[in-house]
Amino acid sequence: MESRERTPEWLKKRLVVKSANLSATKKILAEFRINTVCESALCPNLNECYSRNKATFLILGPACTRACCFCSVEKGSPGTIDVKEPERITKAIKSLGTRYAVVTSVTRDDLPDGGAAQYAKVIRAIKALSEDIKVEVLVPDFKARQSSIEKVLDAGADVFSHNIETVGRLYSVVRKGADYTRSLMILKLAKYIVPRQITKSAILVGLGETESEVGQVMTDIKAAGCDILAIGQYMQPSKDNLPVQRFVAPDEFERYRDLGKRLGFKSVMAGPFVRSSYMAEDSYNSMEGKYNDGSEVAAVGGRG
Amino acid sequence: MTEVKLPPLAEGVDKASVSYWHHSVGDNVKEGEDLVELVTDKATFNMPSPASGVLKEITVNEGEEAKVGQVLAKIG
Numbered sequence: 001m002e003s004r005e006r007t008p009e010w011l012k013k014r015l016v017v018k019s020a021n022l023s024a025t026k027k028i029l030a031e032f033r034i035n036t037v038c039e040s041a042l043c044p045n046l047n048e049c050y051s052r053n054k055a056t057f058l059i060l061g062p063a064c065t066r067a068c069c070f071c072s073v074e075k076g077s078p079g080t081i082d083v084k085e086p087e088r089i090t091k092a093i094k095s096l097g098t099r100y101a102v103v104t105s106v107t108r109d110d111l112p113d114g115g116a117a118q119y120a121k122v123i124r125a126i127k128a129l130s131e132d133i134k135v136e137v138l139v140p141d142f143k144a145r146q147s148s149i150e151k152v153l154d155a156g157a158d159v160f161s162h163n164i165e166t167v168g169r170l171y172s173v174v175r176k177g178a179d180y181t182r183s184l185m186i187l188k189l190a191k192y193i194v195p196r197q198i199t200k201s202a203i204l205v206g207l208g209e210t211e212s213e214v215g216q217v218m219t220d221i222k223a224a225g226c227d228i229l230a231i232g233q234y235m236q237p238s239k240d241n242l243p244v245q246r247f248v249a250p251d252e253f254e255r256y257r258d259l260g261k262r263l264g265f266k267s268v269m270a271g272p273f274v275r276s277s278y279m280a281e282d283s284y285n286s287m288e289g290k291y292n293d294g295s296e297v298a299a300v301g302g303r304g
Numbered sequence: 305m306t307e308v309k310l311p312p313l314a315e316g317v318d319k320a321s322v323s324y325w326h327h328s329v330g331d332n333v334k335e336g337e338d339l340v341e342l343v344t345d346k347a348t349f350n351m352p353s354p355a356s357g358v359l360k361e362i363t364v365n366e367g368e369e370a371k372v373g374q375v376l377a378k379i380g
Contacts, residue, residue: 007348012341015349017311039315044347046314072346237346 008247011233011272013044019051025096029055032092035062037104037277040073042237045278056102056138056277057089059122060115064106066177070165070204072237073106081111081118086125093126093133100281101126104138109177114140116148123155134158136200136280144182146189153194159228159284161200162186163276164221167213174207174242184224191225198266198287200228202276205256207234208245214256218263227266228283231256232274248272306355308377310370313344319371320344322364331359333379340376355379 016022029036035058038046049055063076082088093101103122108115119137126135136159142148153160164187168180190199201221205214214231221229231253236244253270260268267287269279313320324341327333339353357379364370364377 007343012348012350014338015311015313015342015351017351018354042314042317042344042346044314044349047311235346239345 008249010250011235011247013048013273016047016051019047021053022047022051025050025053025055028092028095032088032095034088034092035059037073042072043275044235045273045275049278053096053098054102054281055096056104056280057092057122059085059089059103059105060108060111060118061106065109066107066175068165068175068178069242070174070207070234070237072241078106078108078110081115085118086121089122090125090129093129098133100134100136100284102136102138102277102280104277105140107140107177109143113148113151114142114145116142116145116151119152120155123152123157127156134281134284136161136277136284138163138200138276139186141178141183141186144185144189146193149186149189150193153190153197159198159200159280160190161202161228161276162190163202164217165203166207167203167209167217168220169213170207170209184220187221187224187226198228198284199224199226200230200276200283201226202230202232202274204232204234205248205252206244206246207242211252211255215259218256218259222263222265228287229260229265229268229270230274230276230278230283231260231268231270232278233272305360305378305380306357307375308339308351308354308379310342310364310372310374310376311351312372313342313349314346317344317346317372319369320349321369322366322376323348324366325362325377326350327359329359329362333357333359353379 036055037058063074063078067075135157137157138161166174171180256270257268267283320342323343326338333353335356336352338350340351342349360380361378
């Protein structure tokens with residue numbers, strides 16, 4: 001398929017341009033030299049989320065030691081760990097008024113613990129700021145080191161997330177250096193170590209998988225004990241990344257949402273613009289049953 | 305007169321192409337309604353009109369590229 005096929009109507013993102021919050025958020029992130037995955041991944045939801053004072057912090061970066069073909073995060077040799085990073089993050093959180101912080105990182109295969117200690121420090125620093133601030137971490141696979149997963153879990157994040165990203169068959173193309181079974185193992189281990197831990201995962205569709213393969217990966221993720229699932233359309237960040245194989249129509253996302261509910265996920269977000277961190281707070285709250293209308297979540301993703 | 309400028313779309317994205325104007329010169333446009341469709345490497349955006357008035361001039365035509373901050377149109 002042509003990678004530059006005309007964008008279907010449902011994949012046109014409404015741009016937020018007039019927002020005082022948008023520029024204020026950018027200013028705060030710049031002031032504390034915060035990297036965000038929103039910017040590194042060229043996320044189409046950036047203006048929308050920033051205008052709601054929401055950003056996903058990218059720690060241990062900006063450079064990633066892996067070179068996954070779907071991702072536009074800078075690849076290369078990362079520098080030393082910034083000991084001031086937890087402090088910079090908490091200052092930004094304070095300025096932004098964040099009540100639900102989402103923290104992710106580049107993959108750090110160069111570090112013996114994969115960066116787990118830094119995650120723990122960031123989580124603890126946020127919780128020290130206020131116990132009321134919820135923290136969601138989206139971690140790399142840590143090469144399935146149990147000690148790294150334990151380190152992160154010990155720090156007490158409210159949601160522990162690891163993205164499976166795609167179906168097993170496409171790992172060699174999409175996530176070189178990762179392993180499907182190993183990634184599922186991260187989710188399993190988290191539940192095994194802390195049975196009450198809320199876990200989350202996300203996949204991208206449109207990378208060449210079939211609908212039945214998506215069903216299989218959803219089943220596998222559920223079997224790993226996962227509570228929250230997010231499914232969104234893959235978009236090619238640059239010409240150097242994998243081309244989009246297929247634009248998944250809204251009705252297919254609806255089928256994934258239905259399947260997710262039947263499988264027993266506590267919360268499922270599925271829609272073209274859904275990403276693992278997109279509306280993470282709503283996703284978490286809907287799981288608690290405060291905001292339980294799955295169709296509304298899809299409408300948000302579809303409308304953009 | 306309001307100048308419609310290409311807003312920043314993402315860090316490191318300094319340009320976008322105009323793929324479609326929802327209005328023609330001379331049309332009345334309302335603040336907040338779709339004015340122009342923009343395409344970056346990653347995504348397609350619909351940009352709402354920043355003001356109400358008559359679309360006086362289109363300075364970047366469909367198929368052309370613009371840089372962040374460049375004037376795309378004028379509304380008066």
